[in-house]
Amino acid sequence: MSALLDIDRVGMSYVSGTLLARRVVRAVDDLSLRLEAGRPEIVAIIGESGSGKTTLARMILNLATPTDGVIRFRGTDVAKIRSNHARADFMRQVQPIFQNPFEAFNPLKRVDRYLFMSARRLADARGTEVDALADRALHQVGLSLAEIRGRFPHELSGGQLQRAAIARALITAPKLIVADEPVSMVDASLRMSIVNLFRSLRDELHVSIVYITHDLATAYYISDRVLIMQRGRAVESGAAREVLANPQHPYSRLLKASVLSPEDAGKPTIAANT
Amino acid sequence: MSAPLAKAADAERVLDVANLRAYYQTWHFGISRDVRAVDGVTLHVDRNEIYGLAGESSCGKSTLIKTIVRAIRPPLAVIEGSVRFDFGGRACDIYALDRARLAGIRWRHLSYILQGSMNVLNPVRRVRESFVDFAFRHIGKPMPQFLALVEDHLARLRLDPAVLGSFPHELSGGMRQRVTIALASVCRPDFIVADEPTTALDVVVQKDVLALLREVQRQIRSSMILVTHDIGVHANATDRLGVMYAGRLIEEGRTGEVIREPRHPYTAQLVTSLPRIGDIEPKQGLDGAPPSLAAPPPGCRFHPRCPLAMEMCRREHPPMVEVAAGHRVACWVKAPPGGMAAP
Numbered sequence: 001m002s003a004l005l006d007i008d009r010v011g012m013s014y015v016s017g018t019l020l021a022r023r024v025v026r027a028v029d030d031l032s033l034r035l036e037a038g039r040p041e042i043v044a045i046i047g048e049s050g051s052g053k054t055t056l057a058r059m060i061l062n063l064a065t066p067t068d069g070v071i072r073f074r075g076t077d078v079a080k081i082r083s084n085h086a087r088a089d090f091m092r093q094v095q096p097i098f099q100n101p102f103e104a105f106n107p108l109k110r111v112d113r114y115l116f117m118s119a120r121r122l123a124d125a126r127g128t129e130v131d132a133l134a135d136r137a138l139h140q141v142g143l144s145l146a147e148i149r150g151r152f153p154h155e156l157s158g159g160q161l162q163r164a165a166i167a168r169a170l171i172t173a174p175k176l177i178v179a180d181e182p183v184s185m186v187d188a189s190l191r192m193s194i195v196n197l198f199r200s201l202r203d204e205l206h207v208s209i210v211y212i213t214h215d216l217a218t219a220y221y222i223s224d225r226v227l228i229m230q231r232g233r234a235v236e237s238g239a240a241r242e243v244l245a246n247p248q249h250p251y252s253r254l255l256k257a258s259v260l261s262p263e264d265a266g267k268p269t270i271a272a273n274t
Numbered sequence: 275m276s277a278p279l280a281k282a283a284d285a286e287r288v289l290d291v292a293n294l295r296a297y298y299q300t301w302h303f304g305i306s307r308d309v310r311a312v313d314g315v316t317l318h319v320d321r322n323e324i325y326g327l328a329g330e331s332s333c334g335k336s337t338l339i340k341t342i343v344r345a346i347r348p349p350l351a352v353i354e355g356s357v358r359f360d361f362g363g364r365a366c367d368i369y370a371l372d373r374a375r376l377a378g379i380r381w382r383h384l385s386y387i388l389q390g391s392m393n394v395l396n397p398v399r400r401v402r403e404s405f406v407d408f409a410f411r412h413i414g415k416p417m418p419q420f421l422a423l424v425e426d427h428l429a430r431l432r433l434d435p436a437v438l439g440s441f442p443h444e445l446s447g448g449m450r451q452r453v454t455i456a457l458a459s460v461c462r463p464d465f466i467v468a469d470e471p472t473t474a475l476d477v478v479v480q481k482d483v484l485a486l487l488r489e490v491q492r493q494i495r496s497s498m499i500l501v502t503h504d505i506g507v508h509a510n511a512t513d514r515l516g517v518m519y520a521g522r523l524i525e526e527g528r529t530g531e532v533i534r535e536p537r538h539p540y541t542a543q544l545v546t547s548l549p550r551i552g553d554i555e556p557k558q559g560l561d562g563a564p565p566s567l568a569a570p571p572p573g574c575r576f577h578p579r580c581p582l583a584m585e586m587c588r589r590e591h592p593p594m595v596e597v598a599a600g601h602r603v604a605c606w607v608k609a610p611p612g613g614m615a616a617p
Contacts (some may be wrong), residue, residue, distance in 0.1 A: 001545035028455045048476035049447070157563040158331065187330035188503055189540075192547045193559030214477055221549035221557070244551055260484075262533050263546055 004037040004208055005060065010069030010190065012055050012232075027055040028066070029232040035176070037074065039146045040206040042198060044219035044240060046255065047229035053212045055182045057228075060210060061096050062087075073176070080147060092122050094170035099181040101161035105153040111164050113150050118171045137167040140205065141197055159190030166197065170205070177201070187200060195222055216259050221243045228252045277361050279452030287360060288497040289319040289342070290392055294355035296341040309567045311337035311350070313521040316594070319465075319497045320389050323487070325492075326512030326529060327501045328544070330564060332431040334521040339467050342499070343384060344368045344376065358399065361464045381424035382412040386452075387487075389470035394440040401453055402438040405460065412461045418501050419517050428491065429488060455486055460496040469501045484511045505548060509533050514600070517541050520575035523594070537603040539580050574606065582607045 012028040029052075035043060047053050058064040059071055060062045062078045071078050073094060074204040076173055079089050099105045105111055119125040123238050125133050141163040162182065167175055179198070180186055183191045191254040199222050199260040201207045220240060227237040228251065291585055293316055298309035311334040319325045320558060329335045338344055342357050357368045361383040388394055393402050405424050406417075413420050425435040432454055442450055451471065453571040458466055487509055491498050508515050508529055515529040515596040517538065525538040536542040540560075547557050553614070562579040565571055571578055577587040586606045594602040603609040 048478055159559075160563060183527065187564070188544055189330055189547065189560040190563075191559060192549070192557045193561075195549070196556070196559065216477070217549040217551055220551045223555065241554070254478060256551065258481045259551065260481065260504070260510045261549070261550060262505050262509040262545060264510050 002037050002075065003034050004074060005035040005210075006070075006072040007031060007033040007056075007060070008070045008072065010056075010059060010066040010071055012052070012059060013067045014188075026232050028052040029057070030069075030235050031229075031232070032057065033227060033234075035208050035210075039198070039206045040202045041224040042202055042211050042222050043208045044211045044213060044223035044226045045229060046213060046216060046219055046226055047255070048214060048255075049230040050231070052232040053229060054178045054180055055232075057096070057178050057212055060178050061177075062090060085258075088122060092172040093175045095172065095174040095177050097162075097165055097177060097179040097197075098171055099158065100185045101158060102153060102185075103167050104165055105161065108152050109152075110144070111151055111153055111156065111161070114168050115145075115148070115164070115171060118168050123173045133171055134167075137170040138164070140169045140170055140201075142193075143167065154251060157190070158186050159194065162186050162194055164195070166201075170201070170207075174207060176208050176210065178212070180212045182211070183216070184213070184215070191218075198222055216244060216255060225255075228254075228255065286321040287318050288321050289317075289499075290356075290358045290360075291315060291317050291342060291360075291542045292356050293339060294338070294357065295353040296337055296346070297353050298337075298349060298350050300562070307568060309314070309458060311567055312341055312545060313570075315355075315518075315523050318324060318528065319499060321464075321497055323494045323513040324498045324500050324511060326489060326515040327499060327518060328503060328505060328508055328515060328571065330503055330517035332564060334567065335518050336469060337521075339469060339501055342368075342382075343369075343386065343467055356556045357372055357566065359465065364535075367488040378412075381408055382461050383462065383464045385461065385463040385466050387454055387458045387466065387468040387471045389473055394457070395450060397442050399441075400438065401440055401442065401445075404436070408457055409460045410597055410610055424460060428456055428541045431456050431459075431490060446479075448475055448483060449476060451483050452477075452486055455483070455490060459494060459496075462496070464496050465481050466491070466496055466502075468498060471500070471502075472507060473502060475505070483600070487511065495605060505544060517544070522575060522591070522604065524576065524604045526594070527598070527615050531598070531601055537597055537601070537608045538576075539582050539608070540576050573605075 008029060009030050009032050011030055014025045016026055017020060017023045021141055045053050045056060053065065056172060057068050062081060065079045067079065078090065081090055105114060110221055117128050119130045119133040123133055130147060138144050141164055143160065183194050186194055195218050198209055202209060211223055223240040226240045226243050227234050230251045236247060236252045247256050278413055292315055294312055295314055295433045296312040300307050315338060327335050339350060352369065359366055359368055373466060381441050395401060410420055413423065428435045433456060437445060437453055454463060468487065472483050473576050475483055482509065512529045516523050516526040519540050525532060525541045533545055547559055549557060559577055565575055573589050574587040579584040584607060592604045592606045593611055594604045595611050596602050597609045
């Protein structure tokens with residue numbers, strides 16, 4: 001089976017300071033991950049902030065170039081993409097969803113504009129096709145163009161706006177979605193509907209999803225595989241249910257022990273981890 | 275440890291909020307518009323307890339605490355109701371105080387912990403200077419003794435006093451939030467308002483910061499309102515829990531009871547939709563969106579999203595009814611007034 005995404009021992013170093021006070025930060029170090037084509041799955045990447053999750057996402061999206069190793073998408077090295085045509089082709093197949101939908105959309109521009117622009121530029125739609133594509137994508141996330149047309153971001157709730165962001169990503173019928181903390185800014189009562197939506201994207205549209213999160217509970221709920229990162233390194237990976245039910249690495253255990261479960265309600269005996 | 279139920283009746287009340295209404299009132303070109311962010315909230319907080327306030331964004335919880343600490347500015351105005359504090363025998367209505375007395379109470383008796391610690395700590399001054407700015411005038415001791423007291427306080431909270439010499443940007447997010455907690459508690463205030471104190475933090479750090487918050491509260495025996503939308507945090511840190519929806523308090527009780535046996539359909543939905551490790555049952559989110567507070571639906575504000583809604587719910591807002599000791603619910607179906615509370 002060929003690989004959809006093959007992350008082969010990538011690393012990313014950020015250099016700061018001047019010649020004498022040079023500091024090198026290894027944001028991602030020797031990390032490998034492989035997603036197979038033809039078998040859509042949700043891979044959760046879990047870690048605290050500063051563990052390199054977002055750097056990894058940026059490298060997969062070709063927004064940052066790894067300093068070591070190679071990321072191949074369907075066999076081509078994404079860092080070698082040069083021409084506009086090849087870049088547009090890559091963007092058609094790999095789409096991002098960001099953490100805060102209110103920051104992802106310009107507050108002064110209408111939400112539908114982003115959908116139409118994606119449809120024109122990436123899906124090469126013209127005329128009435130544009131509306132049709134946008135409407136179809138919005139229907140896939142439980143919205144419709146009639147609800148969104150002409151609306152500004154502040155007129156929609158956080159949940160609706162995040163759905164619109166997902167719909168925008170779906171316009172080009174991508175093969176891979178990279179979602180960076182997609183539900184952490186969404187209200188609790190709406191969160192599960194977004195999470196369930198990811199599941200239906202995998203099952204019905206056969207999209208693979210790299211789901212970046214620090215929330216172990218939702219990762220357990222939707223993902224097929226997990227990769228736990230600490231300081232840029234993968235410390236544990238495997239089938240989601242097995243890893244999260246019985247973590248082996250001390251850091252994974254610490255993460256699991258830090259989850260505040262509603263089951264403990266009424267006995268506030270919270271103690272520090274150390 | 276958690277206070278026994280029996281003492282609830284005669285416990286010393288530190289905060290008493292009665293039928294509070296606070297609206298954002300705007301008036302443009304002859305059209306007036308009220309955003310009813312807090313609408314008829316009644317609650318009280320006893321000494322030495324942490325009162326949790328849960329609810330999603332734009333449900334009015336931030337407006338409620340702003341109103342409680344009198345940090346309001348037009349267009350936000352208090353329409354009705356009272357906020358009374360009792361700081362050890364000195365009962366006062368916070369809206370009846372003059373500016374000088376209010377300034378004397380702030381930070382000395384009433385302090386806050388905010389979500390973005392960067393907004394509290396001055397980014398161009400060392401942490402030590404922030405302590406001086408906030409607390410020096412309330413402690414009333416000469417500078418060397420004041421600084422010694424601050425260092426003692428940090429040591430008691432197991433923070434390295436070396437942080438005093440750092441700038442905020444040199445500290446990690448968790449460390450900054452710990453410093454903010456130390457800053458808010460250095461005057462040993464009677465009442466602390468914590469607005470989403472751990473929301474910006476990682477899971478691992480969040481647990482430590484919550485532990486510190488709780489330890490501080492136990493050490494200085496103050497009362498606290500902890501606002502967060504995260505039910506997991508409430509379950510692990512608060513004694514009593516109030517749930518807000520669209521500007522109203524809809525359920526209130528001991529945290530364990532509310533989470534284990536939620537009565538209001540909204541609370542029930544919030545609790546059951548939480549994913550848990552070891553549980554792969556499909557979970558549903560709530561349909562629909564929270565109502566606009568400028569034009570809330572008539573009757574119970576939850577009825578358009580409520581699976582149990584009946585005719586009555588569309589007409590009249592349900593009153594808060596006590597269904598068990600200290601457990602109050604506003605729901606026509608689950609807690610009809612005049613007894614017959616559904617199990």
